């Protein structure tokens with residue numbers, strides 16, 4: 001990705017939580033900064049009570065890491081921070097260390113546009129613990145949000161099928177970056193175009209749009225408004241017909257459409273933005289067809305989401321272009337994906353790995369140790385199951401068994417004779433980028449292809465089928481032993 005095209009031109013290195021920097025200071029001060037560690041990024045539940053998630057945001061992580069360094073003014077700012085006692089938080093030698101710091105980690109990640117599931121590492125980072133720790137917050141920030149929005153767009157795409165979705169969300173988005181990256185993720189998830197011109201420029205997304213009510217209201221009559229628009233822009237005429245009386249508006253649009261036709265142009269369509277969209281689209285279609293505008297589109301907007309669109313379709317609405325804004329770019333019904341970033345292993349003094357795990361009373365919050373990879377098994381028609389395995393100690397065998405980390409009674413045997421693919425691929429090696437971000441069109445196609453390979457049940461909106469994802473049995477058993485060990489240690493400590 002060309003960084004000159006990036007939204008922010010200044011250093012984003014401080015785009016992290018303060019505690020990452022205080023821990024970094026601690027690692028540096030205690031001589032642990034260079035200790036090799038492995039962290040995994042994963043989430044625990046699919047958003048929107050759905051059955052899948054679309055991975056998105058890796059391109060921005062790569063861009064962020066390409067020239068990760070502390071700028072002079074970043075360091076000058078850090079030098080002003082003080083602790084509770086009023087003394088400087090960071091000593092000058094640490095800031096000098098940060099000035100020289102360069103990114104040297106290995107990153108493996110699941111490519112954008114891949115369908116992913118809870119517990120699967122979407123990104124794995126290996127390197128000096130100080131660097132891995134600093135990156136927790138920006139990685140989560142970028143991947144959580146874009147994966148959420150790409151998933152929402154894919155869900156809307158499931159309902160509209162091949163009809164285009166125009167993403168209109170910028171005005172209601174969560175700030176500037178929330179608007180721009182939402183447009184990117186929405187396009188990857190399946191939208192056909194965005195109204196967001198900057199996103200179009202930055203990411204090569206098609207831009208499209210109609211006009212607002214203010215255009216109609218600025219003329220004495222609706223006819224004048226349509227006519228003037230048609231004169232100025234005869235090749236881009238989708239008339240907004242609902243400013244005063246929708247069906248009367250359609251009739252006026254038709255009259256202007258006839259004039260356009262006489263001049264050799266085509267009225268592209270009309271837009272409905274209020275009222276009963278099912279009824280109005282059906283009546284508008286009748287009027288348009290009767291006047292010979294059978295290929296004029298009916299675009300609808302107004303707080304649409306996958307559920308309203310589903311209902312409109314069930315009511316026989318004849319809408320064939322969907323303008324979707326607020327509920328898509330803000331992920332209205334679930335405003336965050338709960339992706340987390342957990343330490344999974346740390347290099348010990350004898351050169352091996354000490355596997356690490358976070359305990360919790362809730363099974364879903366117990367992290368999985370290991371240098372993890374995800375193996376997806378499939379046949380020529382569909383994806384069958386995913387195995388999370390450890391690349392160092394518990395490699396998949398012939399006839400490996402996967403165990404559901406939430407329910408050890410749920411198991412499945414997978415044979416290596418089935419075809420499989422390891423999903424995490426190398427992105428950085430020793431700080432050097434070794435992966436080329438594919439063109440956005442390819443990523444968008446990947447979503448479509450991936451979704452096509454899953455059983456329909458996982459795409460259901462209510463009570464979706466749960467796709468089988470499990471830990472390779474050796475890793476599962478190891479994790480269980482580690483949990484028991486940690487729990488015993490804990491109770492021993494409590495007894496003392």
Ligand SMILES: Nc1ncnc2c1ncn2[C@@H]1O[C@H](COP(=O)(O)OP(=O)(O)OP(=O)(O)O)[C@@H](O)[C@H]1O
Pocket residue numbers: 273274275276277278279301302303304308311312315
């Ligand atoms: N036939 C329909 N079935 C289900 N939902 C619909 C139907 N027609 C419209 N809607 C949805 O109902 C909601 C209507 O919202 P609201 O009452 O705020 O809009 P309105 O009064 O029609 O227009 P506005 O307030 O934008 O001028 C929107 O989310 C819209 O998408």
Ligand SMILES: O=P(O)(O)OC[C@H]1O[C@H](OP(=O)(O)OP(=O)(O)O)[C@H](O)[C@@H]1O
Pocket residue numbers: 168169171172212273301302303304323324325326327
């Ligand atoms: O409804 P969304 O999915 O967010 O789609 C974008 C909305 O933005 C515009 O509305 P506008 O800002 O004029 O507000 P209004 O239609 O609610 O009055 C447009 O007419 C759509 O209704």
Ligand SMILES: O=C(O)c1cccnc1
Pocket residue numbers: 168169195208209210211212301323325
């Ligand atoms: O082009 C449009 O019709 C549009 C753009 C942004 C928001 N609502 C509508």
